[in-house]
Amino acid sequence: MSEETKSNKFSRRKFVKGIGSSIAGGYILSPAIAKAAKKISKEAKDFSEGKVPLSLKVNESVINVMIEPRTTLAELLRDELKLTGTKVVCNHGECGGCTVLLNNKAVYSCHLLALDAAGKDVTTIEGLSSNGKLHKIQQAFVDEDGLQCGFCTPGQVMAAAALLYKYSKPDKQQIMKEMSGNLCRCAAYPNIIKSVLSAVEKSNG
Ligand code: FES
Ligand code: FES
Incomplete structure (x- = not known):
């Protein structure tokens, strides 16, 4: 390798190294950028x-x-x-x-x-439950077997809970009307209605 080539190689490496250091140094050391990033x-x-x-x-x-x-x-x-x-x-x-x-x-x-x-x-x-005790409507679904697969049950229970907030003593017709927005693919409707009626009776009993 000629002296000229050696010198060029050295210069290029030094140049690239110098640029790299100054970029890295500038990024790490810039307090404004570091502060903003934080x-x-x-x-x-x-x-x-x-x-x-x-x-x-x-x-x-x-x-x-x-x-x-x-x-x-x-x-x-x-x-x-x-x-x-x-x-x-x-x-x-x-x-x-x-x-x-x-x-x-x-x-x-x-x-x-x-x-x-x-x-x-x-x-x-x-x-709905409190202190480990089921809400009366949850208990009624358990007692009256108001479910089959259970997938619609949380929604049914919540709709029934809303119904009890709306009416103090709903009759069967009101229960069927208020619960009509909750579908059950297992068609467990008879026991769902029975569960709600049971909870109503217990609330007023
Ligand atoms: S999942 Fe919301 S109405 Fe069916
Ligand atoms: S109990 Fe199965 S969808 Fe209602």
């Missing part, structure tokens, strides 16, 4: 991903989350809060499988945006 909070990151803040109460607990505006209440409950007792069956607002209480009224959680529940009270099947 300052990116999770919330700011969420905002940049199109998420918005939501505050609501679920089963008596205040929940503050960042969600995408398109998130349904069912998705929030199941995917974010892991309250999987709420079932998504049709996901089209047709079967009532996803029924939860919103300010004590029955709603289809698959058909409601989570943002529409802002500032409200949501009760799911997990929140």
Whole structure:
């Protein structure tokens, strides 16, 4: 290798090395960039991903989350809060499988945006029992065998709980009307109605 080539090689390597060091050094040592990078909070990151803040109460607990505006209440409950007792069956607002209480009224959680529940009270099947004791409507479903496969049952129970908030002593016709938005593919309707009637009797007995 000629002296000229040697010198060129040395110069090129030195040059590249020098540039590399100055870039790396500049990146690592720039206090402004490092400080700014550290300052990116999770919330700011969420905002940049199109998420918005939501505050609501679920089963008596205040929940503050960042969600995408398109998130349904069912998705929030199941995917974010892991309250999987709420079932998504049709996901089209047709079967009532996803029924939860919103300010004590029955709603289809698959058909409601989570943002529409802002500032409200949501009760799911997990929140009905208290101190390890089943809610009277849950107990009635057990006692009267108000289910078969059980997949529609959380929704049926929540619809029945809403019914008991609405009427103190509903008759069979009112029960059938109020529960008509909850379908049961096993056709366990006779025992579902019997369960609700039993809970009504016990509440007023
Ligand atoms: S799953 Fe919501 S109405 Fe069917
Ligand atoms: S009990 Fe099976 S769908 Fe209702």
